Amino acid sequence: MPATALPGFREFYPDDAALRNHIFSAWRTVAARYGFEEYDGPPLEPLELYTDKSGAEIMGQLYYFEDKGGRSVALRPEMTPTLARMVGARASSMMKPIRWFSMPQLFRYERPQRGRLREHFQLNMDLIGETSPLADAEIIAAALDVQRVLGLTEQQVCVRLSHRGVIQQLLLNKGVPADRLSATLTAIDRLEVDAPEALEWARKQLVQLGVGGELAEGVLEVARIRDWTTLERAAGAVTAGGPVENLLACRDALFQMGLEAFVQLDTSIVRGLAYYTGVVFELFDRQHTLRAICGGGRYDDLVKQVSGTDVPCVGFGMGDAVLTELLKESKLVPVVPSRVQAFLVAHSAANQVEVLRLAHMLRDEGVSVEYAMKIPNLRRQFEQAGKRQARYVVIVGSPEGADAVVKIRDLASGHEEVVAQGALAARVRS
RNA sequence: GUGGCUGUAGCUCAAUUGGUUAGAGCGCCGGACUGUGGCUCCGGAGGUUGCGGGUUCAAUUCCCGUCAGUCACCCCA
Numbered sequence: 054m055p056a057t058a059l060p061g062f063r064e065f066y067p068d069d070a071a072l073r074n075h076i077f078s079a080w081r082t083v084a085a086r087y088g089f090e091e092y093d094g095p096p097l098e099p100l101e102l103y104t105d106k107s108g109a110e111i112m113g114q115l116y117y118f119e120d121k122g123g124r125s126v127a128l129r130p131e132m133t134p135t136l137a138r139m140v141g142a143r144a145s146s147m148m149k150p151i152r153w154f155s156m157p158q159l160f161r162y163e164r165p166q167r168g169r170l171r172e173h174f175q176l177n178m179d180l181i182g183e184t185s186p187l188a189d190a191e192i193i194a195a196a197l198d199v200q201r202v203l204g205l206t207e208q209q210v211c212v213r214l215s216h217r218g219v220i221q222q223l224l225l226n227k228g229v230p231a232d233r234l235s236a237t238l239t240a241i242d243r244l245e246v247d248a249p250e251a252l253e254w255a256r257k258q259l260v261q262l263g264v265g266g267e268l269a270e271g272v273l274e275v276a277r278i279r280d281w282t283t284l285e286r287a288a289g290a291v292t293a294g295g296p297v298e299n300l301l302a303c304r305d306a307l308f309q310m311g312l313e314a315f316v317q318l319d320t321s322i323v324r325g326l327a328y329y330t331g332v333v334f335e336l337f338d339r340q341h342t343l344r345a346i347c348g349g350g351r352y353d354d355l356v357k358q359v360s361g362t363d364v365p366c367v368g369f370g371m372g373d374a375v376l377t378e379l380l381k382e383s384k385l386v387p388v389v390p391s392r393v394q395a396f397l398v399a400h401s402a403a404n405q406v407e408v409l410r411l412a413h414m415l416r417d418e419g420v421s422v423e424y425a426m427k428i429p430n431l432r433r434q435f436e437q438a439g440k441r442q443a444r445y446v447v448i449v450g451s452p453e454g455a456d457a458v459v460k461i462r463d464l465a466s467g468h469e470e471v472v473a474q475g476a477l478a479a480r481v482r483s
Numbered sequence: 484g485u486g487g488c489u490g491u492a493g494c495u496c497a498a499u500u501g502g503u504u505a506g507a508g509c510g511c512c513g514g515a516c517u518g519u520g521g522c523u524c525c526g527g528a529g530g531u532u533g534c535g536g537g538u539u540c541a542a543u544u545c546c547c548g549u550c551a552g553u554c555a556c557c558c559c560a
Contacts, residue, residue: 060551130560163560164484167552175560345560400518430516430517430518432520433516433520434519439521443520467519469519
């Protein structure tokens with residue numbers, strides 16, 4: 054039986070780790086651009102942190118066990134409850150809005166599929182303590198900018214935008230009973246593909262909910278709104294400060310930022326998690342061959358539920374698994390140009406002492422250096438330097454030069470020159 | 484958790500209706516090659532054909548189970 058990693062858990066070979074770091078780097082870049090500070094929490098949490106909020110059925114998707122102190126603990130499946138607890142503890146003393154991001158590794162016991170594993174890293178960005186629709190727009194813009202930094206355009210990705218309050222209002226207008234709203238939203242959540250089968254499925258679900266017949270058609274009509282004109286017509290008179298105005302203001306802000314081409318109204322976006330209260334959105338690849346790249350929205354009541362402090366929030370989670378697939382598919386995986394700056398080559402074994410001295414001198418100067426541990430002929434050493442993707446080869450022990458100089462060769466251009474040892478670090482770094 | 488499809492070297496794949504010692508390219512290691520890499524040529528290592536069982540004189544090939552991957556469900560970060 055060969056040793057293998059657990060299903061759904063990844064091993065990152067150097068190429069994989071490089072791509073992961075590329076994604077992490079984009080995450081950090083955008084977080085910095087938006088003035089977000091990094092935080093982190095415990096990977097292992099009390100089980101109740103999740104069961105209290107999400108109910109017992111999520112137990113099947115949690116990695117949980119009893120620790121040696123008899124506590125029921127779980128590997129974190131999402132970051133938001135931890136964030137809510139941390140924010141709730143200090144929110145009253147912090148300047149608003151709070152802009153926090155984190156890049157936790159999360160765990161969930163589910164059947165692994167492409168882009169969905171039992172472990173992943175997830176960028177979480179949350180804007181806390183601000184109810185303005187500009188905060189929603191800010192968060193969505195950040196999620197989109199991550200895509201843009203990674204080289205993905207509006208040709209490849211889009212954000213599907215909706216608003217729970219708007220949907221609820223439209224459903225009430227259609228006559229859906231208030232006590233059926235929550236279940237109806239769940240049914241709508243399934244409708245994300247505008248396919249006939251999905252429609253049929255949704256009709257059946259609605260009938261089971263007691264929302265059959267004409268009412269069901271009304272619900273489906275609401276869930277199929279894809280353009281702003283239809284939405285405004287369906288909403289009727291817009292109340293100041295109401296959900297519709299809120300959603301439109303968020304849209305306007307995104308348009309004013311120049312992100313219009315990415316934005317798609319989609320009233321079938323509801324989000325599974327129960328705690329969302331306002332704007333909700335998901336990022337998708339345009340071909341829709343992958344799962345959601347990112348999902349988020351406004352959750353104004355969660356912090357109060359967890360900590361007792363009333364703080365409005367909007368945020369998203371963006372996993373690395375789907376992004377990895379999309380970047381590979383879009384041929385946007387960067388190639389590392391050069392692994393080491395200088396590869397030291399010894400003319401003969403007698404020069405190895407000098408190689409070690411020079412190598413360490415260069416490393417002290419911050420230059421990345423490699424050299425052959427065994428000294429084969431020059432041809433072989435050059436070959437090694439080439440395979441290691443070195444920028445320069447430094448030949449140590451050149452007979453025609455004095456001891457104080459070395460010859461360096463630019464491996465890409467083939468250009469060679471003689472350099473004083475004291476000037477070597479500066480020359481190689483340039 | 485349910486169902487479909489797929490599992491051969493590190494990677495991509497081949498192997499006649501079931502037939503002898505499971506092959507190739509790339510990659511890796513070494514040689515040709517004693518002051519200059521990428522090219523070329525030669526050689527080598529690397530496989531319990533995912534694993535287990537069954538049918539058969541004979542299984543990579545057919546059957547069953549199982550594990551893993553993948554797709555669609557369930558569900559969702």
